[in-house]
Amino acid sequence: MTFFDALDILGTVAFAISGALSxxxxxxxxxxxFIIAFVTxxxxxxxxxxxxxxxxxxxxxxxxxxxxxxxxxxxxIILRNKLDYLKKSLFLFDTxxxxxxxxxxVEIGIKAGLEPIICVALGTMTGCFGGVVRDILxxxxxxxxxKEIYATASIAGGICFISLYNANIDQNIIYVxxxxxxxxxxxxxxxxxxxxxLFTIKTKK
Numbered sequence: 247m248t249f250f251d252a253l254d255i256l257g258t259v260a261f262a263i264s265g266a267l268s269x270x271x272x273x274x275x276x277x278x279x280f281i282i283a284f285v286t287x288x289x290x291x292x293x294x295x296x297x298x299x300x301x302x303x304x305x306x307x308x309x310x311x312x313x314x315x316x317x318x319x320x321x322x323i324i325l326r327n328k329l330d331y332l333k334k335s336l337f338l339f340d341t342x343x344x345x346x347x348x349x350x351x352v353e354i355g356i357k358a359g360l361e362p363i364i365c366v367a368l369g370t371m372t373g374c375f376g377g378v379v380r381d382i383l384x385x386x387x388x389x390x391x392x393k394e395i396y397a398t399a400s401i402a403g404g405i406c407f408i409s410l411y412n413a414n415i416d417q418n419i420i421y422v423x424x425x426x427x428x429x430x431x432x433x434x435x436x437x438x439x440x441x442x443x444l445f446t447i448k449t450k451k
Contacts, residue, residue, distance in 0.1 A: 249417075249418055249421065250350075250353065250421075253346050253349060253350060253421060254311075254346075254350055255311075255314065256342070256346055257342070257343050257346030257347045257350060258287050258288075258311050258314055258315060258318075259314065259318050260339045260340075260342040260343035260346065261286045261287040261339070261340070261343035261347065261376055261377075262283045262284075262286065262287040262314070262315045262318040262319055262322075263283075263318060263319075263322050263335075263339045264286055264336055264339040264340040264343055264377075264380075265282045265283035265284070265285065265286025265287060265319075265376075265380055266279055266280075266282070266283040266318070266319045266322035266323065267322065267335055267336040267339070268282060268286070268336055268380055268384065269281075269282035269283065269384070270322075270323070270326055271336065272384050274384075276323075279319065279323060280316070280319055281383070282380055282383060282384065283315055283318070283319040283322070284312075284315055284319075285376060285379045285380055285383065286343075286376045286377060286379070286380040287311070287315050287343075287376060288303075288305045288311065288315070288376065289375050289376035289377075289378070289379040289380070290347055290351070290371055290372040290373060290374060290375040290376040290377075291303070291304055291305065291347070291350070291351075291372055291376075292304075292305070293371055293372075293375050294351055294354065294368050294371050294372045294375075297368070297371070298354070298355070298358050298360075298368070300354075337432075337436065340377065341428070341429050341432045341433070342425075342429065343373070343376075344373045344374065344377075344396070344399065344400055344428055344432070345373070345403060345424070345425035345426075345427075345428035345429050346425055347369075347372045347373040347376070348369040348370065348372060348373035348400045348403045348404055348407075348424065348425075348428060349369070349403070349407060349421055349424050349425060350369075350372055351365075351368040351369035351370070351371060351372025351373060351404075352365045352366060352368065352369035352403075352404050352407045352408065352424075353407075354368060354372075355367075355368040355369065356408075356411065362408045362412075365404065365407075365408060366401060366404035366405055366407075366408060367404075369400060369403070369404040369407065370397055370400045370401050370404060373400040373403075373428075374390050374396065374397050374400055377389060377390070377396075378390060394435070394436075394441060395431065395432070395435040395440060395441060395442060396432070398431075398442065399428045399431040399432050399435070400428060402427060402428070402431060403424045403425070403427050403428035403431075404424075406423060406424050406427050407420055407424045410423060410424070
């Protein structure tokens with residue numbers, strides 16, 4: 247197993263737990279919990295694969311991830327009462343998944359020979375769009391469209407990956423540096439409540 251494969255597994259696990267916690271927090275039934283966990287873990291990668299013409303998409307070619315998601319979701323349900331700080335746990339796993347899946351998306355774009363800006367976009371889609379689908383199914387405005395800095399952290403990580411890759415830095419250092427940057431950005435913006443400006447249209451009364 248390569249380090250890249252290990253990252254894929256870790257990212258899948260993190261997003262599956264994130265999805266399961268999110269569903270339980272919204273008091274969905276058993277079927278709903280599994281569906282939200284699955285779409286959170288595979289949603290971004292599915293959209294990415296479709297865009298670059300990699301079909302059947304990755305989880306259809308390798309069903310190991312499906313069993314992994316199912317197992318992780320089951321354990322999340324069983325251990326739900328052990329998670330005393332549900333919101334903190336959800337944030338942690340969602341942030342880890344964002345960092346890892348951004349890396350995977352950017353690297354797949356590079357291997358496909360795409361332009362750097364497209365690689366960064368693929369990384370952002372892979373990292374963010376599973377959460378977008380999750381939030382839509384849970385009847386919420388997706389987090390990337392709210393004031394909280396989320397997709398911006400993924401974009402910063404993608405740019406970091408491309409920059410280090412072009413500088414011929416060791417691959418493992420690129421992986422760790424990119425993931426840490428995204429995680430640190432998310433921790434800082436949430437801790438200090440940093441957000442992007444909001445723009446509204448004033449209506450005449």
